[in-house]
Amino acid sequence: MTAGTAIPLANGNSYGTSRRFRLTIVHPCVGRRIGMKRYIRTWMMAPLPAAAIAAMTPPDVEKRFYDDRLEAIPYDEPTDLVAISVETYTARRAYQIASEFRRRRVPVVMGGFHATLCPEEVGRYSDSIVIGEGEELFPELIDDYRHGRPRKTYRATTRPAQILTPDRSIFAGRKYLRLGLVEFARGCRFKCDFCAIQSFFDATQSHRDIDRVLAEVRDVRRPGMMIFFVDDNINSNLTAAKELMRALIPLKIRWVSQSSIHVAHDDEALDLMRRSGCQGVLVGLESLDPASLKAMNKSFNLGRGGPRKALQNFRRHGLRVYGTFIFGYDWDTPDSFDTSLRFAEEEGLFIAAFNHITPFPGTPLYERIKGEGRLLYENWWLDKRYRYNMVPFQPKQMSPEELAQLCVEVRRRFYSWKGIFRRARPVNRSGAYMFINYLLINAMHQRDIEGRNGMPLGDEAYTGELLEA
Numbered sequence: 001m002t003a004g005t006a007i008p009l010a011n012g013n014s015y016g017t018s019r020r021f022r023l024t025i026v027h028p029c030v031g032r033r034i035g036m037k038r039y040i041r042t043w044m045m046a047p048l049p050a051a052a053i054a055a056m057t058p059p060d061v062e063k064r065f066y067d068d069r070l071e072a073i074p075y076d077e078p079t080d081l082v083a084i085s086v087e088t089y090t091a092r093r094a095y096q097i098a099s100e101f102r103r104r105r106v107p108v109v110m111g112g113f114h115a116t117l118c119p120e121e122v123g124r125y126s127d128s129i130v131i132g133e134g135e136e137l138f139p140e141l142i143d144d145y146r147h148g149r150p151r152k153t154y155r156a157t158t159r160p161a162q163i164l165t166p167d168r169s170i171f172a173g174r175k176y177l178r179l180g181l182v183e184f185a186r187g188c189r190f191k192c193d194f195c196a197i198q199s200f201f202d203a204t205q206s207h208r209d210i211d212r213v214l215a216e217v218r219d220v221r222r223p224g225m226m227i228f229f230v231d232d233n234i235n236s237n238l239t240a241a242k243e244l245m246r247a248l249i250p251l252k253i254r255w256v257s258q259s260s261i262h263v264a265h266d267d268e269a270l271d272l273m274r275r276s277g278c279q280g281v282l283v284g285l286e287s288l289d290p291a292s293l294k295a296m297n298k299s300f301n302l303g304r305g306g307p308r309k310a311l312q313n314f315r316r317h318g319l320r321v322y323g324t325f326i327f328g329y330d331w332d333t334p335d336s337f338d339t340s341l342r343f344a345e346e347e348g349l350f351i352a353a354f355n356h357i358t359p360f361p362g363t364p365l366y367e368r369i370k371g372e373g374r375l376l377y378e379n380w381w382l383d384k385r386y387r388y389n390m391v392p393f394q395p396k397q398m399s400p401e402e403l404a405q406l407c408v409e410v411r412r413r414f415y416s417w418k419g420i421f422r423r424a425r426p427v428n429r430s431g432a433y434m435f436i437n438y439l440l441i442n443a444m445h446q447r448d449i450e451g452r453n454g455m456p457l458g459d460e461a462y463t464g465e466l467l468e469a
Helices: 048-056 091-103 113-117 119-124 138-146 196-201 210-220 238-251 261-265 267-275 290-296 306-316 335-346 364-371 400-414 417-422 432-452
Strands: 006-008 014-016 022-027 062-067 081-085 108-111 128-131 153-155 179-182 185-187 205-207 226-229 254-259 278-286 320-327 351-356
Touching (some): 022 048, 048 081, 081 138, 113 196, 119 128, 128 138, 179 210, 261 267, 261 306, 267 278, 267 306, 306 320, 335 400, 351 400, 351 432
Parallel strands (some): 022 062, 108 128, 128 153, 226 254, 254 278
Antiparallel strands (some): 006 014, 185 205
């Protein structure tokens, strides 16, 4: 191509060699009520997918970033391409945003979990779609748009050779939760029935180079900051996890992550977690009912003494637990909530989640419930009637409304001040730093119970029609 050549773009403009190609990265919110002034604080972590897109972008591309939770999106600002990472809960809002850009003849590319699990749907609202992990695809996509030859579909056929370090410079000036988010591993080897992660990664896990992880931790850490390893299951591969923990010990950081329960029965791993600075882990307890756990493909939760023994082992090593429970499997009744709440309080969980199961597309749970004719909205994430915390299927032992209401009620009881102080066990208040965090985090969850309940998916004030390709 000769100097000064102009290349036509989908928005009617042209990209010439005299100026830089312009990319706009947008992080969509889950939804927004009319007149909503402040976004839900517990949902305000820095969006690593946006920073990952920025890191994949060639250095000579001009990048801009907008977070839909924090700021208005300038649809009329000149740009050559818009990139959006889409999750199921953000899909409707992502399509609203894409429609506004595409009405202005600006092309939109989408990727992320929902794009991989529902490619035909996402493809209807975007000019291009990235299926799978994008590290080795996105630079190619940018080059194709620069030269006026974009493809509709970019599909990863292998795992990326290197997981890039996110470009956090795009976050400058924005106030997120004070957590240092770092990724060590992607995916999980377990095949939980309800989990979209195992569907996306086909029950496999890949790991970043430990030296790169350590460098990133050093770069993001600040005095008093907690590092959050965002891995879906940091201990899925215990050999790799132990290697990371040994390397973290000299850094003297505080960190948290998510883990399957099996690590509780490995004393070496628990010791390494403690010595490397782990303060606690999110553990999917899910249910105390063996039949429900079997249906989830999580019967391993009951092994080696079950969850009580596992939680005892965590406490013995000074590790706090964020326990998650899900309700709505065929054996769950209203009594299941009282049983789970009593267990959570007796075991002194640091915090806990009490949610109904949500059939995410691409999961065995979704296909089973759909096959049984129990979906109330086939594509609940796009239905204008659907609100956050509504149950999109027909449970067997109670009504959808009762299931949703019982989830809210058990959260209120767990996060009442009486419940918070009842759970202030020695492990949760060991040291001033963790006790202050315990009170602050529980108070934040208490406040957000009502804020999330009934949230629309997408912007409730949006009056336009979704523009299909």
